[in-house]
Amino acid sequence: MTPLVSIIVAMDEKGGIGKNNRIPWHIRKDLIRLRDMTKGRLVILGRTSYESMAGYYDKSGRPMPAGQYIVITHDENFKSARNNTFAATSIESALGHAKENGEKEVFVIGGETIFKQFLPFAKKIYMTVVKGNFGCDTFFPNYSGFKKLISLENDSDEGIDFTYKILEK
Numbered sequence: 001m002t003p004l005v006s007i008i009v010a011m012d013e014k015g016g017i018g019k020n021n022r023i024p025w026h027i028r029k030d031l032i033r034l035r036d037m038t039k040g041r042l043v044i045l046g047r048t049s050y051e052s053m054a055g056y057y058d059k060s061g062r063p064m065p066a067g068q069y070i071v072i073t074h075d076e077n078f079k080s081a082r083n084n085t086f087a088a089t090s091i092e093s094a095l096g097h098a099k100e101n102g103e104k105e106v107f108v109i110g111g112e113t114i115f116k117q118f119l120p121f122a123k124k125i126y127m128t129v130v131k132g133n134f135g136c137d138t139f140f141p142n143y144s145g146f147k148k149l150i151s152l153e154n155d156s157d158e159g160i161d162f163t164y165k166i167l168e169k
């Protein structure tokens, strides 16, 4: 069975998702939520975001939480020191790998180029909207096709207000 493709994204009020290859806010609660949602699961992400995330975990000394990472890259020789990380050289091969693995739901976690290409395949978006404008240089694409608001919850942490939304097509 083809897995359900879900997107997890945190964006500011301008739709910004990153700046200088980093996420320009730090919200512990949101990171814990991402960790809990992806723990042991299959995650798909772009090579740039993977390197940024792996660097963050390397510094903290903690293991990366997902069960498997599929890194999208044009580099056929891509290798990671982590034994739960695999490369895919196209969107289709990443989805094919997830299907072969028997996954029911896979999580696409960024960045900009990956969100753009996976949005047509996605049925669900787990979104965190962070209050403010963080002067980002990368953005989430137009998601006007996701018209069903499944849930909405306001929260705050470390002096930052944000809203969790779950949207479906």
Ligand SMILES: NC(=O)c1ccc[n+]([C@@H]2O[C@H](COP(=O)([O-])OP(=O)(O)OC[C@H]3O[C@@H](n4cnc5c(N)ncnc54)[C@H](OP(=O)(O)O)[C@@H]3O)[C@@H](O)[C@H]2O)c1
Residues within 6 Å of the ligand: 008, 009, 010, 011, 016, 017, 018, 019, 020, 021, 022, 023, 045, 046, 047, 048, 049, 050, 052, 072, 073, 074, 075, 088, 089, 090, 091, 109, 110, 111, 112, 113, 114, 115, 117, 138
């Ligand atoms: N706020 C959030 O939720 C969130 C989440 C994740 C990331 N981010 C932010 O997003 C930014 C990074 O986004 P980005 O768009 O620059 O990078 P990205 O989407 O993470 O990765 C781009 C790379 O993916 C590979 N790629 C993309 N499409 C491909 C395809 N069709 N076939 C093969 N390979 C493909 C290429 O890797 P190669 O160059 O190796 O070929 C490309 O350079 C950072 O600022 C990051 O912090 C934010």
